[in-house]
Amino acid sequence: DAAGARAVLADPQAYAAEVRADESEAAQLGASGVPFFVLDRKYGVSGAQPAEVFAQALTQAYGERAPLKIVDGGEAGGADACGPDGCAVPQR
Incomplete structure (x- = not known):
């Protein structure tokens, strides 16, 4: 406003x-200047770097991430847990 x-x-x-x-x-x-890119709050790429540097940094950061934990929302392995109106929390 x-x-x-x-x-x-x-x-x-x-x-x-x-x-x-x-x-x-x-x-x-x-970070000591701009541009500075932070990947997964763990890796930094300083300055305007070639695409290969970004590809290497992204590959390394992605490879070190913890695997996804799927929330089981039903028979479809969680696929029906979320929809256009949000995510349902299963009652147990």
């Missing part, structure tokens, strides 16, 4: 704590 946007723009401290937290997190992840 316009009034809310104006209030934030008029207050130099609005969201300052959130921005400082983001800056701190970026520094902890190793």
